[in-house]
Amino acid sequence: MNMAVIGIGLIGGSMVKDLRKTNYIGKVFGVDLNPVHSKEALRSGLVDEIVALDVALAKADLIIISIPVDSAKHVVLDILENIDKTQIVTDVGSTKGGICEVVKNHKMRGRFVAGHPIAGTENSGPEAAIEGLFQNKTGIICNKNESDSDALIVVENVYKLLGMNLNYMDADEHDKHIAYVSHLSHISSFALALTVLNIEESEKNIFDMAGSGFSSTVRLAKSSPDMWKPIFQHNSAYLERALDEYIDQLHDFKTFLKHNKQEDIHMLMTKANDIRRILDGKVKEENKNTIEHEKAT
Amino acid sequence: MNMAVIGIGLIGGSMVKDLRKTNYIGKVFGVDLNPVHSKEALRSGLVDEIVALDVALAKADLIIISIPVDSAKHVVLDILENIDKTQIVTDVGSTKGGICEVVKNHKMRGRFVAGHPIAGTENSGPEAAIEGLFQNKTGIICNKNESDSDALIVVENVYKLLGMNLNYMDADEHDKHIAYVSHLSHISSFALALTVLNIEESEKNIFDMAGSGFSSTVRLAKSSPDMWKPIFQHNSAYLERALDEYIDQLHDFKTFLKHNKQEDIHMLMTKANDIRRILDGKVKEENKNTIEHEKAT
Numbered sequence: 001m002n003m004a005v006i007g008i009g010l011i012g013g014s015m016v017k018d019l020r021k022t023n024y025i026g027k028v029f030g031v032d033l034n035p036v037h038s039k040e041a042l043r044s045g046l047v048d049e050i051v052a053l054d055v056a057l058a059k060a061d062l063i064i065i066s067i068p069v070d071s072a073k074h075v076v077l078d079i080l081e082n083i084d085k086t087q088i089v090t091d092v093g094s095t096k097g098g099i100c101e102v103v104k105n106h107k108m109r110g111r112f113v114a115g116h117p118i119a120g121t122e123n124s125g126p127e128a129a130i131e132g133l134f135q136n137k138t139g140i141i142c143n144k145n146e147s148d149s150d151a152l153i154v155v156e157n158v159y160k161l162l163g164m165n166l167n168y169m170d171a172d173e174h175d176k177h178i179a180y181v182s183h184l185s186h187i188s189s190f191a192l193a194l195t196v197l198n199i200e201e202s203e204k205n206i207f208d209m210a211g212s213g214f215s216s217t218v219r220l221a222k223s224s225p226d227m228w229k230p231i232f233q234h235n236s237a238y239l240e241r242a243l244d245e246y247i248d249q250l251h252d253f254k255t256f257l258k259h260n261k262q263e264d265i266h267m268l269m270t271k272a273n274d275i276r277r278i279l280d281g282k283v284k285e286e287n288k289n290t291i292e293h294e295k296a297t
Numbered sequence: 298m299n300m301a302v303i304g305i306g307l308i309g310g311s312m313v314k315d316l317r318k319t320n321y322i323g324k325v326f327g328v329d330l331n332p333v334h335s336k337e338a339l340r341s342g343l344v345d346e347i348v349a350l351d352v353a354l355a356k357a358d359l360i361i362i363s364i365p366v367d368s369a370k371h372v373v374l375d376i377l378e379n380i381d382k383t384q385i386v387t388d389v390g391s392t393k394g395g396i397c398e399v400v401k402n403h404k405m406r407g408r409f410v411a412g413h414p415i416a417g418t419e420n421s422g423p424e425a426a427i428e429g430l431f432q433n434k435t436g437i438i439c440n441k442n443e444s445d446s447d448a449l450i451v452v453e454n455v456y457k458l459l460g461m462n463l464n465y466m467d468a469d470e471h472d473k474h475i476a477y478v479s480h481l482s483h484i485s486s487f488a489l490a491l492t493v494l495n496i497e498e499s500e501k502n503i504f505d506m507a508g509s510g511f512s513s514t515v516r517l518a519k520s521s522p523d524m525w526k527p528i529f530q531h532n533s534a535y536l537e538r539a540l541d542e543y544i545d546q547l548h549d550f551k552t553f554l555k556h557n558k559q560e561d562i563h564m565l566m567t568k569a570n571d572i573r574r575i576l577d578g579k580v581k582e583e584n585k586n587t588i589e590h591e592k593a594t
Contacts, residue, residue, distance in 0.1 A: 118505075119509065121509070137508065180497045181493055181507055182511055184493070185511045187547070189569075190569040191543060191549075192482060192485050194565060194568060195481065197569070206572075207576065207580050209475055210576060211416055211417060213417060213482055217485060217486055217513070218572055219514070220510050225562075232562060242492065243547060246489065249488035249489075249491045249495075250544055253484050253540065254540045257537055260533070265522075266526045274490075275490040275494065278503050279512060
């Protein structure tokens with residue numbers, strides 16, 4: 001099957017890299033408004049041809065929208081207006097409520113599968129595309145009952161070929177949970193970079209004293225503002241709630257520090273340590289059951 | 298030269314691993330109050346013998362204190378009381394003001410070299426010791442003029458053998474800068490873990506939705522509370538200042554989100570992106586000069 005990638009960057013490009021190794025896809029058509037990215041995508045063989053959107057829609061069986069979430073909301077409608085019932089459209093955006101809302105009542109809604117492959121790096125553009133990015137990561141499909149079953153199967157197959165574990169959620173639930181688990185950590189990282197840049201006069205000190213700890217905590221602060229601005233905007237309600245909670249936690253640390261409450265600080269850190277168990281996959285059974293149930297419904 | 302390691306954990310153990318590969322050290326004596334750590338350090342060959350402190354002091358030429366900074370402040374005095382003018386003591390603590398203060402007027406002050414090899418992982422104990430931990434990292438020596446020159450040379454050689462780049466600072470300056478660049482990022486990470494643990498009901502969601510982004514931002518939240526409690530206590534004044542600035546930055550994000558100030562959020566992220574340049578080592582020249590000057594004085 002022929003594929004069109006609308007926006008050939010880190011995510012779209014990395015998908016192509018791994019899918020090229022399978023027999024699942026044929027020709028890859030790239031659509032990108034950025035001439036530098038277009039040229040690079042052609043040069044590196046990520047795409048076979050750079051074409052205009054209408055040409056891509058005339059030639060591709062599977063269309064992947066991998067552009068910032070605000071633009072995706074407009075482009076998805078253009079695409080649904082111009083495809084037929086055999087073609088399949090999916091997106092990779094980090095917020096799902098907005099795009100699911102705009103397509104909700106479209107006559108071609110069934111051809112669209114709302115996806116979120118949870119993977120990435122702090123880099124962007126076609127040069128950032130890497131092999132194996134999605135291996136063992138989670139691929140979330142939202143509002144799956146609104147998609148035609150043949151379209152759903154194709155996107156599920158693509159996710160499986162990329163090595164992802166499939167998960168299904170309601171779009172609004174997705175946005176809430178991803179605000180807490182992913183979007184907040186981007187803000188915490190951007191704010192950490194700004195703090196250190198403001199407070200530490202010497203750039204050389206930052207470079208010298210940044211052990212691997214600071215580097216990993218601040219890594220996401222290198223992420224693309226063009227990509228993250230609309231994500232934060234789409235998800236501002238849940239993100240504000242997460243930020244409130246985060247600021248509360250920081251205030252607790254500050255208060256305990258100020259009043260030399262050593263045991264309270266120790267207790268906070270011991271509680272925080274529990275994240276290791278969860279990230280190691282040792283989640284509590286009752287939680288597992290809740291999710292299995294959600295999946296089944 | 299024979300070596301004693303007081304506290305055989307991540308840092309002391311990793312030092313031994315790499316120094317064993319050189320001809321620079323002979324026998325390694327371990328002192329550790331934790332019987333499980335002692336046994337593991339012997340079993341894995343990190344140390345040749347587990348001994349009491351007085352035995353270690355009788356046999357070792359170089360004594361490395363690698364225990365939490367509050368205990369180190371006491372142990373260093375015990376050690377200085379019981380060594381002779383040929384022996385050398387150094388520490389690896391992440392705060393330097395406290396330990397430099399307690400030894401300041403000691404008649405054996407010259408035998409002590411206040412060190413901070415800026416390296417680590419989120420793990421602790423002798424099993425966490427790894428090879429190459431210090432390669433290309435910064436090793437800071439504080440208040441070097443208070444150390445005897447022969448003692449200083451030995452510790453400098455050890456740092457160089459471990460692959461570190463040497464840097465020199467005043468102890469109080471060290472504590473200020475390390476609060477901003479390292480200690481704050483530990484608090485930001487602990488608080489992030491607590492936020493997600495509090496706000497996200499489903500542990501399975503955390504596991505599934507934690508892309509590599511969240512994992513790297515929250516990694517330091519797995520760190521040892523026993524090690525970090527006294528560091529935060531020693532450095533609370535600078536850390537409070539850093540936390541204030543950090544909370545201010547987060548409030549800016551929150552306010553801009555609330556009032557849909559998209560361009561302001563974009564501007565904050567673009568400023569934060571500058572951390573990439575600095576971590577890549579492309580520091581501005583005027584800053585470089587400032588530091589070279591500090592080094593020379």
